[in-house]
Amino acid sequence: MNENNRSEDDFFRDLLSKSKLDLPFSDFEENVMGQIEKEVLHQHDFSREFRLSRFFFIMGSLFGIILSVLLTQIHEPIFGINSMNLTLLFEVIFASVLFTQIDTLIKFRKWMSAKGEDQD
């Protein structure tokens, strides 16, 4: 058939249909499934660790709040330190740790949503 009789698109469609390639690696499927299995295991470990760290974060926060409330009830010096100063020192440390942890949590959430950005 002469090229003049058919459109350029048909010509290229015909030409490119001959360029079909088969993946030349027979173990490809097994390799991918092996990596997927590893990924599944990693995800399980990751979600367990994440649940644990969330649990300890909540427990630590509650414990810190309770302790700072209890410290305000004590009016006697502790280890020779004025209870007011000790309470203040504890609250400053507690607030710093709490805010650092909240910041880490926000960054982690941002990273998680960036990981799942390939929405269709």
Next chain:
Amino acid sequence: MDELYIRKVLNGDSDAFRYLIRNYKDIAYSLAISVVKDEYLAQDVVQIAFVKAFTKLSTFKGKSKFSTWLYRIVINEAFNAIRKRKYEVVSFEGSPAFTTPDIDSFSLEMDAEEQRYYINEALKMMSAKESLALRLFYLEENSIDEISGMTGWTASNIKVILHRGRITMKEILMKQYDTDKKILQS
């Protein structure tokens, strides 16, 4: 059919992902090799893309075809791979004096296997964007809109790339063919 297997994977049956691998690995490989021009790197790219598709499958909402979504991941990974490895893909530069001869002789004088060899060699010599656009448009028969969705290129950009790709391919094919013919005749 894809939806059924996607649902199975999302419900915890990782093995159901094999169906998607078998169904799309060859096309994904064709697309990857269009960009990276190397068999082993293309295999790595497709492997990474499938693992990524598996881990992100929950973000696939079915608004587009699964193939479109998967090919977008493959194409992104392929361009990332050449960027990371600073791969310098040497593409064919047609000489200004070169005129395109009648390409019909190419189709008529060769058997299918020879044609396949020449076409794939030509695609390897072309720029990543041109060979990718030609494969997506003519081999996979994707529309300009679908290609735009997969690559992020604008419709007018794709038309320009396709136009340039057609010219480059004809030039490479005829140049290769003429060279080989002269060698055989001498």
